[in-house]
Amino acid sequence: xxxxxxxxxxxxxIAAGIPEAIAGMFACVASAPVQIMPPVLPKVTDYAAALGGxxxxxxxxxxxxxxxxxxxxxxxxxxxxxxxxxxxxxxxxVKIIDKAKLADANEAKRIQREIRVMRHLTHECVIxxxxxxxxxxxxxxxxxxxxxxxxxxxxxxxKRLAEQDAAYILQQIVAGxxxxxxxxxxxxxxKLENILLDADNGMKVIDFGLSAFFVPGKRLRVHCGSPxxxxxxxxxxxxxxxxxVDVWSLGVVxxxxxxxxxxxxxxxxxxxxxxxxxxxxxxxxxxxxSALAKDLLSRMLTVDPDRRITxxxxxxxxxxxxxxxxxxxxxxxxMVRADPTTGAVYADDQLVSELEAAGYNRQIVLQHLLNxxxxxxxxxxxxxAEGKAEVIRxxxxxxxxxxxxxxxxxxxxxxDQQQPPSGxxxxxxxxxxSTAAAATNTRTVGATAPNGTWTAAGGVSSMGAGQHGGSGGxxxxxx
Numbered sequence: 001x002x003x004x005x006x007x008x009x010x011x012x013x014i015a016a017g018i019p020e021a022i023a024g025m026f027a028c029v030a031s032a033p034v035q036i037m038p039p040v041l042p043k044v045t046d047y048a049a050a051l052g053g054x055x056x057x058x059x060x061x062x063x064x065x066x067x068x069x070x071x072x073x074x075x076x077x078x079x080x081x082x083x084x085x086x087x088x089x090x091x092x093x094v095k096i097i098d099k100a101k102l103a104d105a106n107e108a109k110r111i112q113r114e115i116r117v118m119r120h121l122t123h124e125c126v127i128x129x130x131x132x133x134x135x136x137x138x139x140x141x142x143x144x145x146x147x148x149x150x151x152x153x154x155x156x157x158x159k160r161l162a163e164q165d166a167a168y169i170l171q172q173i174v175a176g177x178x179x180x181x182x183x184x185x186x187x188x189x190x191k192l193e194n195i196l197l198d199a200d201n202g203m204k205v206i207d208f209g210l211s212a213f214f215v216p217g218k219r220l221r222v223h224c225g226s227p228x229x230x231x232x233x234x235x236x237x238x239x240x241x242x243x244x245v246d247v248w249s250l251g252v253v254x255x256x257x258x259x260x261x262x263x264x265x266x267x268x269x270x271x272x273x274x275x276x277x278x279x280x281x282x283x284x285x286x287x288x289x290s291a292l293a294k295d296l297l298s299r300m301l302t303v304d305p306d307r308r309i310t311x312x313x314x315x316x317x318x319x320x321x322x323x324x325x326x327x328x329x330x331x332x333x334x335m336v337r338a339d340p341t342t343g344a345v346y347a348d349d350q351l352v353s354e355l356e357a358a359g360y361n362r363q364i365v366l367q368h369l370l371n372x373x374x375x376x377x378x379x380x381x382x383x384x385a386e387g388k389a390e391v392i393r394x395x396x397x398x399x400x401x402x403x404x405x406x407x408x409x410x411x412x413x414x415x416d417q418q419q420p421p422s423g424x425x426x427x428x429x430x431x432x433x434s435t436a437a438a439a440t441n442t443r444t445v446g447a448t449a450p451n452g453t454w455t456a457a458g459g460v461s462s463m464g465a466g467q468h469g470g471s472g473g474x475x476x477x478x479x
Contacts, residue, residue, distance in 0.1 A: 006030060012136035018099045023136075025108040029115040030134035031375040034368075036065040037359040043089025050091075051082055059083075059096065062135060065376050066142070068094060077101035082145065085130075087358055087376070088383035092130060095141040114209045115141070117185055119374050122334050122382065124389065125176030127196065127206040130379035142379060144386070146204045148197035151253070155192060160260035163293055167323030170254055171315065172203035175328065177246050178311045180205070186220070186242030187211050190249035191229045192256055200393060214242035227271065228252065228262050232279045232303045244305035247314075251300030258293060259286050263301065279303065292319035329392050333385045336369040345370050351384045 006027030013023035044067075048055040051069025059068040059081065066083045073080035078097040085092050102108050118129035133140040148154075151169070155161060161169070173195060180187060187194075189210040196204045210224045219239035225231075231248035233240040255263040263283035266273035277283070281303040285294050296319045299309035314320060336347045345366040356362045360377055368377050 146196035152192035
């Protein structure tokens with residue numbers, strides 16, 4: 001249910017002419033109100049220059065703690081602007097949804113579903129949702145910024161990828177999807193356009209608008225996704241298990257990376273012909289592909305979902321194991337957990353200490369993290385973690401920065417990678433309760449934070465440590 005502040009936003013939205021069904025859709029998924037402390041030592045002194053010469057005062061005023069800049073993307077009812085999270089000094093993408101332009105309640109439900117799902121996901125190969133701010137006319141989604149375009153752009157620019165490059169990319173997408181499936185989330189719209197590249201060309205799974213929570217063993221009924229990437233069981237409109245449909249779509253992505261075109265298409269755009277090819281699993285891989293690559297494709301594009309290869313088995317396939325191994329960097333940095341015996345909350349001590357130095361109560365920071373809240377404080381933590389992961393990547397040397405032979409010397413191979421430094425510390429808190437957690441789902445602009453009333457019975461210990469439904473085509477013809 002919406003908080004009192006959220007109900008005020010809904011009432012103001014209705015008064016502004018937003019349909020009631022849409023006006024009330026987002027109050028229960030918006031972020032918790034927290035006090036926003038000005039940075040003691042700003043990491044960016046000239047926000048306009050850092051944002052490419054443009055600073056939008058209107059949106060910056062609505063989003064305290066952020067400097068909002070130029071438009072970097074636009075759609076039918078939203079635009080995406082580049083912004084800076086002032087506490088961390090890190091760039092973010094702000095998706096601004098104009099409620100008046102939403103066609104109907106179904107579009108609003110899709111956005112609400114995406115928010116509900118993404119609030120539960122924190123993985124270096126999945127785009128991170130940091131905060132949701134609801135206002136009467138606009139909805140703001142503050143998200144991780146991935147500046148190097150989509151995998152579609154990357155493949156299109158190179159026509160097709162070398163096998164070792166495709167295998168390295170595949171490992172990252174598998175890692176992201178495997179994490180989602182462990183969290184019982186199925187994506188249902190895996191395609192080239194829905195993979196973005198970060199500043200180091202690392203892969204980020206995006207767009208969870210068609211995703212769903214699933215219960216293992218219980219079949220799903222909603223048939224959705226992009227036709228060219230849809231699994232046979234989706235095309236046949238059968239009930240289906242969630243994870244295998246993502247494996248099929250990932251098989252289409254892998255084929256497109258290796259071939260430069262999609263495996264299932266019709267010469268005349270005939271949908272029935274396309275569906276027939278998908279349901280029969282009828283495709284022709286390029287002759288130039290290795291036998292192992294063809295074998296993996298055949299296992300991913302197996303019509304029977306019960307016989308289709310799993311994500312775990314993909315990582316153990318000889319074709320993947322023969323390629324340079326992708327090593328995660330951020331797992332231990334992003335991880336926040338509680339000890340069920342002591343109640344201690346474990347997070348990265350360096351990052352928590354930096355937030356504490358900025359004026360935020362340590363226990364409240366830890367409680368927000370443990371609750372998986374999406375607000376300005378947790379955004380600061382994960383953005384600082386993102387910066388730390390970049391440093392670790394560079395400490396490992398050039399090979400750890402995601403480089404592919406397609407954009408470097410022919411035949412170059414990523415070198416050996418070392419384990420990251422062990423500086424994952426624990427900040428603990430046991431017992432107690434949190435007023436900070438009482439309104440975890442409603443951030444209203446101008447609201448103030450709880451005044452530090454959360455206390456820890458055991459104190460704090462430091463232990464030293466896109467759009468949907470399109471054809472999904474690549475934009476060029478099969479040779």
